[in-house]
Amino acid sequence: MARPLLHDYFRSSAAYRVRILLNLKGIEYDRHSVNLAEGAQKDPAYRALNPQGFVPMLEIDGLKLTQSLSIAVYLDQTRPDPLLMPRDPADGAHVRSLALTVACDIHPLNNLRVLKYLSGTLDATQDQSDAWYGHWVTEGLAALEALAAPRAGAFLFGDSPTLADVMLVPQLYNARRFAVPIAPFPSLRRADESASALPAFAAAHPDMIAQQDMVK
Known part of the structure; x- marks a missing residue:
């Protein structure tokens, strides 16, 4: 299976969150930089992948996941070590x-x-x-x-x-x-x-x- 691919921008705080999540979970991944300052998020090829044109987007397990909180929940459910949400x-x-x-x-x-x-x-x-x-x-x-x-x-x-x-x-x-x-x-x-x-x-x-x- 292909390594996860994170569509990312280095200063995006939402993408920063997902980089932290991936690191905490010990998931090796590749990055595709989407330069928000230069408007790369508006590129039709990227919009075809992510209609919102936002970062982050994480391609993992055959899925294209958007929104950092949704990504966080998915990773905690599929890779619960370490668990980042208390069970109580x-x-x-x-x-x-x-x-x-x-x-x-x-x-x-x-x-x-x-x-x-x-x-x-x-x-x-x-x-x-x-x-x-x-x-x-x-x-x-x-x-x-x-x-x-x-x-x-x-x-x-x-x-x-x-x-x-x-x-x-x-x-x-x-x-x-x-x-x-x-x-x-x-x-x-x-x-x-x-x-x-x-x-x-x-x-x-x-x-x-x-x-x-x-x-x-």
């Missing part, structure tokens, strides 16, 4: 709520296509776009801190990584890129530090991927 229903609901806070409440308001729409179609200045980004990310991270803190340990939930940490690390990477202060969020910073020290997270970092792409 209440714990699982808590971890999902943390993950969804990032994936559904923070990220969609601040991804590349939204920022391009602000600066392009709506003619927002850079300062206005940065203010938009900073407002929604700060509001979302504050909520995430409040949700996570009571049950956080070294990671967002307890002392081992879960899907919540897979969502968190790319979001904090982006927050730092846009100079959003994260000092007010100690539980998030602690989880980010713990996760980023793991090889599976470190190898998925955009800087590592950019270096690999330069070598090719």
Whole structure:
């Protein structure tokens, strides 16, 4: 069977999540870079594979999987070592709520296509776009801190990584890129530090991927 193929962009936080997932699961894979900055996601050949034109898309087990959370669930169900969602229903609901806070409440308001729409179609200045980004990310991270803190340990939930940490690390990477202060969020910073020290997270970092792409 062919190796899994990840359609990826090094700075996409959603694709970053899937790189982490694949690494945590010990899945070797190939990458196809889809340069979002240059509009490669609009290429008809890619749209034929993925009508949304988004990344990530993971070709695995004869399937073409889209949406990072859907990919995460599939991988956890088919390759449950290590398990990233607690088996206990209440714990699982808590971890999902943390993950969804990032994936559904923070990220969609601040991804590349939204920022391009602000600066392009709506003619927002850079300062206005940065203010938009900073407002929604700060509001979302504050909520995430409040949700996570009571049950956080070294990671967002307890002392081992879960899907919540897979969502968190790319979001904090982006927050730092846009100079959003994260000092007010100690539980998030602690989880980010713990996760980023793991090889599976470190190898998925955009800087590592950019270096690999330069070598090719």
